[in-house]
Amino acid sequence: MSLTPSLKPLALAGFLSLATVIAGCSDSAYQSSFVYSQGTLSLMREAQDGTKETPGVKKLLDDRFGDPQHLKAWGKLPVDFGGTLTSVEEVSESEPGNKIIKLTVEEGKSLPMKAGSVKFVTGACSGESVQVSKWNAETGEATLAIAPSKEIAAGDACAVDGGTVLSSGRMLYMRHCSHCHGTSGDGNGPTARYLNPKPRDYRHGVFKFTSTNDMSKISRDDLSRIVKYGIPGTYMPSFLLMKDDEHHAIIEYVRFLTLRGEYERKLVAELSSDFSEVAYDSRLKAGEKKPEIQSELQEYLAEDLKESASTLGDELAEIWSAADTEEAAIVPSMPRVTDTPESRRRGRELYLSKTLNCADCHGIDGAGNGPQTIAFEKNPQKANELYNEPGLHDIWDNLNQPRNLQLGMYRGGRRPIDLFSRIHAGIKGSRMPSFKNTPHEDIWHIVNYVLSIPFESDPGATAIAPSAAAESVAAPALVTAPTPK
Ligand code: HEC
Ligand code: HEC
Structure with a gap:
């Protein structure tokens, strides 16, 4: 078992200070470049690599996302690259050596009120950070404290007060996350094969434990909660001690990897039915x-793919931005129904009912052993062959056991509202379905029932409940639930 050595860097990492780590040095044990998906690699060679005149999938990806050592900031994406992304419109000099650059932002965005520094992201000065001695927020004119070492040109992209979120996110990610989630976020780091459930492959753009409705992406707050507290009952650790800015940087980097993966999947999906190696042969x-x-x-590469390469970016920007809005959040139409024996009984009826049929997966007593756990399933991705x-x-093709509800261990959080969300939106990518059409009152009854399951089989268990109550928001209701008069 090499699990212990593989986990060591994680333990050590906590004691190293960020300042002592030189960018890139922690990567050496892992891949130093992004990998392309299986989908990309199964396309006809010209579709992967393009031709002299037209880019293929690989170049489209590299142009927009770069590689881990040279990350690119694609302004269209809802990722905080750090600071405000601007481009140089004009370069002038008030007196020799005193450079003034006029900066503009993309339509719909605005210039920042303050500017302490600019970091060049493209062009000859790419990577250089320069202090701003005077800033005019109206005109976008920045007087640079010193001239950078190389020539600045109109069109160069630079980040005002930032540009470092992504690179520090990458550094932290390589140190804390990549040995499980992989350099490219494919869930395939060196430690991954020993783990069950597997680390998330971000590239599908699908996350399980969200507070957003079933059709929405995961919100930043959800990602933040998961990284802070981990996922109980799995190997996903808690990073509670991480500083706020590090935490923010890591989440933006996870979003960056996720968007790269999803972008790749969507490009491949457009090409694969006609231009995969398999399609070509047939x-x-x-x-x-x-x-x-x-x-x-x-012709396809020159016209259709070129067009979708840009519209796909807009689509992704839209759905990912929407996840952080109020409309995406699950909001129960009524507060939690009081946890009474009647409510639990009603919850159990619904649990066993033919329409909701929770028992079909979770078993009549919630032990996670319903009939669906012993049936052989068809694999839709492999011509409906039986597993x-x-x-x-x-959707990641891993065995997906329904939770044993007798254990009282909930991966997406144990507050009643967490369970409400789980039932309302389902667990995305898993086989736990969404019950969004179930009236909210009924969902609350089910929540009351589900939270009572761990204490049901053994009535004596209520005696130990107070200790559970100490760490849980949900538990007190179980112990102190008023008996109806
Ligand atoms: C020891 C291995 C390990 C490490 C280290 C690790 N993870 Fe995970 N992570 C997992 C596993 C396993 C899961 C899947 C749990 C599941 O499916 O229930 C997961 C899931 C996730 C998810 C998906 C949550 C969801 O709702 O779908 C995110 C996001 C995530 N990890 C981020 C991170 C970040 C960021 C780091 C580094 C700061 C990190 N992980 C480090 C093992 C790990
Ligand atoms: C088709 C099978 C299926 C049905 C039907 C189903 N579930 Fe699940 N459920 C699952 C699976 C699979 C998981 C584990 C998913 C994962 O974590 O990847 C799960 C997980 C859960 C969890 C754990 C949540 C957490 O945060 O860990 C709860 C609670 C739950 N289900 C309740 C219910 C209730 C209540 C119903 C009926 C209203 C129901 N399930 C119906 C398959 C099912």
Whole structure:
């Protein structure tokens, strides 16, 4: 078992201060570049690599996201790259050596009120950070305290007061997260194979434990909660001791990796039905000619793919930004129903009912052993072949056991509102479905019932409940629930 050595860097990392770590040195044990997805690698070679005239999937990705050593900031994406992303419109000099640059922002965005420094993200000065001695927030004119070592040109991108969030996010991620989640966020770091459930592969853009409704992405607050407190009952650790700015940087970096992965998946999805190696072979077998397919691909790359490369960015920006708005949040239409024996009984009825049928997966007593856990499932991703192990599977193709509700261990949080969200929105990517059409009152009855399950089989268990109550918001209601008059 090499689990212990693999986990060591995590323990050590806590004692190292950020300042002592030189960018890149912690990466050496892991991949130093991003990997392309299986989907990309199964495309026809020209679709992957493009041709002289038109970029393929790999170049489209590299141009927008760079690689871990040279990250790129694609202004369109809802990621906080640090500071305000601007571009240089004009360069002038008030007296020799006294450089003034006029900065503009993308339409719809505004210039910051203060500017202490600018960091160049592209151009000859890329990577250089320069102090600003005077700033005009109206015109966007920044007087630089010293001239950078190289020539500044119109069109160069620079971040005002920032540009470091992403690079420090990367550094922290490589140290604390990558040995499980992988350099590219593919969930495939060196430690991953020993773990069950597997570390999340971010690239699907799907996260399980959200406070947002079933069709929405995960919010920043949710990501923040998960990284702070970890996921109980799994190997996802808690990073409670991390400083606020480090915490923020890591979350933005997770979003960056997620968006890169999702962007790649969507590009591949457009190409794979006609231009994967497998599709190519069967088209040849069906009598199509090689040059015809290749010129069709050429045309596709030059027109359709080029267009979707830009519209996909807008789409992603829109859905990810929407997740942080009020509309995406699950808000119960009524407060929690008082936890009474009647409410629990009603909850149990609903739990067993034919319409909700929680028992089909979780079992009649909530032990996580319903009939669906012993049936063999079809795999829709593999022409409906049966899986060779019984039970349910999630979108990452891993065995997905319904939770044993007798243990009282909830991965998405144990407050009643957390369980409300879990039932309302389901657990995304897993086989726990959304029950969003169930009246909110009924969901609260079910929550009351579910929270009572751990204490049900053994009536004596209520005696030990107060200790559980000390660490839980949910538990007091179980102990002190008023008996109706
Ligand atoms: C020891 C391995 C390990 C380390 C280190 C680790 N994770 Fe995880 N992480 C996991 C596992 C396992 C899961 C999946 C749990 C599940 O599916 O219930 C997970 C899940 C997640 C999720 C998904 C939550 C959801 O609702 O879907 C996020 C986000 C995440 N981790 C972020 C991080 C970040 C950021 C770091 C570093 C600061 C990190 N993890 C470090 C193992 C790890
Ligand atoms: C089709 C199968 C299926 C059905 C039906 C189902 N669940 Fe689940 N449920 C699961 C699976 C699978 C998980 C674990 C998902 C994971 O963590 O990846 C789960 C997890 C849970 C959890 C754990 C939440 C947490 O934070 O850890 C609760 C609570 C739960 N289900 C309650 C219910 C209730 C109540 C119903 C009926 C209203 C229900 N489930 C119906 C499959 C199902």
